[in-house]
Amino acid sequence: MYPELKLYLSEDTAAILAAALNADAVQLRATWPEPYHIGMLRKILSGNPARADGTPYQQRTTDRAWMQLQGLCRNQHLLSHIQQRNTAEDSPLRKLLHSAVSTTTGRMRGKVSFTAAKNAPFQGLAADGCKQALWSLTKAGYRVVAFIHDEFIIELNRLDDMDRAAEDISRICSESMQPFVPGIPVPCEYALTERWYKGAEAVYDEAGRLQVWKPN
Structure with a gap:
């Protein structure tokens, strides 16, 4: 591919x-x-x-x-x-x-196995971008309560403009990746839930407003 x-x-x-x-x-x-x-x-x-x-x-x-x-x-x-x-x-x-491997940001891991050596240049960059996104989200005033694998869990007030917040968070996350993978678009998906669910996805009402996703 x-x-x-x-x-x-x-x-x-x-x-x-x-x-x-x-x-x-x-x-x-x-x-x-x-x-x-x-x-x-x-x-x-x-x-x-x-x-x-x-x-x-x-x-x-x-x-x-x-x-x-x-x-x-x-x-x-x-x-x-x-x-x-x-x-x-x-x-x-x-x-x-075993061998050494480094990301394009200069972070190095030594004495790693084959799978770790092949994974680090990609997952390592993703990790670097996520750390930058965490910092940027925090500076923007968002309360990040958890990070699970590659997902931020962010607490919002029920009175917040959910559509504006979702778009803003998505933009911050995508822009945070650019210094690490310049020129490569990194889209960010989001969902509005009352608690974290692995299978959650964005749902909208007839007017196109973001709604709370609920499990079946």
Whole structure:
């Protein structure tokens, strides 16, 4: 759907591994040339040397992977763990294939897993924008009582102009995202309720005025 995502979702895992091992990247790529080799190594290092269906890898397969890893490693801190085949919870080998990731705002997370590394550039920006929106809403005088995942819960007075408030809140939230994703429109949906409901949506009367949404 979004071809540009390839730029963010691409990762040179072999280079990350070579850097962690202080190994020669060319030699490492020659040792494990296919993506599934790295995937297999990831499972071995996590202490779960098995296929997706739960079938354990053959012992000779895991033995060979450990020997190859030992032969490539020039990082003395990691070498002893490799020689001991240490995959305990606190073993540094558990994070050997983890990497660092940063958002375009400069916030960095280190030693993250694959899924976290792929998620952070997007969810991280959303989080930055939401923090800015929280600040902007508060400055505008709105009482934000909660924030749930990606939704603000804002308390309004029953005598308030609900249509004006809804449009104003939506505008503030959308504008707050612009410094983080310039040029990309970020619409904001809203609903008027007496309490928070996940499935709530905006409802209007015949005159187009915003009304309180009620569950069926």
